[in-house]
Amino acid sequence: MTLHYRPPNFIMLGLYFLAGAFVIYTSQTGYELTVLFIPLGSTALLIFGLLPILGALWGVRQALRPDPVTIDQTGLVLRVAGINRVVPWAAIAAVFLEPHVNPGNDTRTHRLVIVPAPGVDLGTAANYQNKADGRPSIILVALDDLRESYAEVTQALATYAGPRLAAQVSNPEPGPSV
Structure with missing residues (x-):
């Protein structure tokens, strides 16, 4: 008998990936991140967009790991x-x-x-x-x-x-x- 890890929710992983891609797209088209009316620039928005993409990629990695x-x-x-x-x-x-x-x-x-x-x-x-x-x-x-x-x-x-x-x-x- 092989014991398998529980699979992640692929719909949520896809939504995280799309949200991150959208934020990265907006950072490249002139939008910028502001916190309390202080502009942080498009680079901060780019980094903010990379976080959900990295989270989605980590979830895919977890799904592809071998059976324990x-x-x-x-x-x-x-x-x-x-x-x-x-x-x-x-x-x-x-x-x-x-x-x-x-x-x-x-x-x-x-x-x-x-x-x-x-x-x-x-x-x-x-x-x-x-x-x-x-x-x-x-x-x-x-x-x-x-x-x-x-x-x-x-x-x-x-x-x-x-x-x-x-x-x-x-x-x-x-x-x-x-």
């Missing part, structure tokens, strides 16, 4: 958290779907967390201590960034990870934040 995780019988194909390779199941001691509260907006989600097997170097430091047993772990991806549901990811991990899928830290589906 593929779960199959050989292990995990990872393109996330500084790991860009196939990690066999023998190199993974445990896999968690750990509950997490996003600090910015207090929404609840789960994160896919792996515990490397002892002596295995995955190319990045395992400096996060998971909430279940405190072992050094690596956070791969938050499930709210993915198209697949918690149930689909759990089913794939139960199928392929087997005993490496650790017991859940708390209730399986995060409820609304309090």
Whole structure:
């Protein structure tokens, strides 16, 4: 099973791009930006127009990034958290779907967390201590960034990870934040 990032809203990206292009066009046809009746000139308007275009291009870049995780019988194909390779199941001691509260907006989600097997170097430091047993772990991806549901990811991990899928830290589906 391949886990996919959620796609951005392409209509909004197009609107940002068009708005930026319009502002750049107006900066080149003699208009200028004024703030509190102080003229800042057409160069400021040009720079102001570049911001939404750069934002739209960043959104397209986010849409074209590779899928972060593929779960199959050989292990995990990872393109996330500084790991860009196939990690066999023998190199993974445990896999968690750990509950997490996003600090910015207090929404609840789960994160896919792996515990490397002892002596295995995955190319990045395992400096996060998971909430279940405190072992050094690596956070791969938050499930709210993915198209697949918690149930689909759990089913794939139960199928392929087997005993490496650790017991859940708390209730399986995060409820609304309090």
